[in-house]
Amino acid sequence: MDPLHLKKLNAERRARRAAILVTDLGDGRDRMVREGDTVAGELGEAIVKAFRSGNSGSVVAEGRNFFLNVHLPQPRLVVIGAVHISQALAPMAQIAGYPLEIIDPRTAFATDDRFPDVTLFAEWPEDVLKAHPLDGYTALAALTHDPKIDDFALKAALDADCFYIGALGSRKTHAKRVERLMAMGAPSEGIEKIHAPIGLDIGSASPGEIAVAVLAEVIRAFRSRGTARLPKGQAA
Amino acid sequence: MQNTAHLDESRDPLIIAEGWMKNGKDVAIATVVETWGSAPRPVGSHLVIDAEGNFHGSVSGGCVEGAVVSEAADVIESGKPRMLEFGVADETAWQVGLSCGGRIKVYVERLG
Structure with a gap:
């Protein structure tokens, strides 16, 4: 060599x-x-x-x-929001081979007690993503549906060309989100890549089931990199 | 269960090989280029060896490393790459949970 x-x-x-x-x-x-x-x-x-x-x-x-x-770099998953879905998603993602980090500035949510054995940042995404930048082999799932927390991370994921970007929230919530991202200067072809409502359409109802739908959508996005886009899942 | 998205530099064979090279050591790199049956390490796996026979990484579950290390000494000496082929012993195949045996092809080359 x-x-x-x-x-x-x-x-x-x-x-x-x-x-x-x-x-x-x-x-x-x-x-x-x-x-x-x-x-x-x-x-x-x-x-x-x-x-x-x-x-x-x-x-x-x-x-x-x-x-x-x-x-290939190890694909990884960054989750915005130390919420109930994230509690189910954390062990599943790690078993599937997608190391995961959770970011949530709300210290009542981001506790080691709720998230044992998880890389957890009880800080704003603005601060964490500066030190731990996103990249093309990172998936980002925004799960707080609080614009103050999710929006910066979604824009950063678009800028870094993350292989998967998903955002929790209804179509109505997402329509407002699209307007805000446009105002932040995100290009519309990028915004279209955001999976919202998040997760494959498997009829998920409980937080654990939604976590399965999100993880399956992340895996599909990773395994179909560079191929024609598959139809978006509609769920959660 | 904690796994990491970043290289484990202290155990990564190619990072170790680069470090050895910087320290002026002669290095050989062995790579699994083909497998048949129940090979314990996937195609692309590396074993790196220095001229004293120190090594890191693996190309099998431990059963052919000794042979690769001794071939590596010749490769470092001559500079000519070699293709080695091994049948993985049934006992090893059994230990990795597959009882059908396997074969691997290992490419050994000098660094530089």
Whole structure:
């Protein structure tokens, strides 16, 4: 492996950006490809597919045998609101392999007693997201339906191009939210990506059931990255 | 149950390999490039080895690491990459909860 390529690869991994190390198994030469870089031909097609699936493996392209080692950042979930749904969502998300953080400035809600074993910030999203920025491998679920708490985080998620953005609230609540986000300067094509009402339409009623619907929607968004958008779920 | 969204730098083989390189060590990197059956570590997994035989990471459940480490010494010496193929012992396959055995292909190359 080329030492320079290892350094570049590790820099991408530290920064939570996706990269593939492409090794020609014939001559041992390698290169590092970032997500979004253009690579021509059959190899380029295989690289696009590998970024989407996250699966490493060998491919034959242009008559040569390449190994693609795919390094995707760990997808994670940031939840705004230390609410009842979040209490159910926290253990489920972690079991499913989506490490989770909860942010809620209301200290009566964000208590270790209500959220044991969870990364919890009893602070404003404005402050937490400065130190722990969102990125394309982060999902954001805004669950307080309090504009003072949710709106900044939703705008930040749009700016960071989070792979999933969901917001709790009825259609009426969401229509008002859309107006506020537009006033904050969010582009309408971004706002359209917000899943609201939040969660897949499985008829969820209880907080635990809504948590399942939200988590399923997050997983679907992650696994369909880069493909045509699936119809939005309608629930909660 | 707590898992993390960030690299565990003290255990990440590629981060360790970079650190070894900075300290002037000769390093080999082994990568699982293909698996059949019940291989214990997925394709893409790394074992990194220095010239003294110190290693981090894994390419199997512990059954072929010894062989990879000794091959790595030759690879560091010659600079020529090697493709190794192993049948994972049934006992190991049993320990990982699959009793059908498995095979893995491991690519070993020198860093630099």
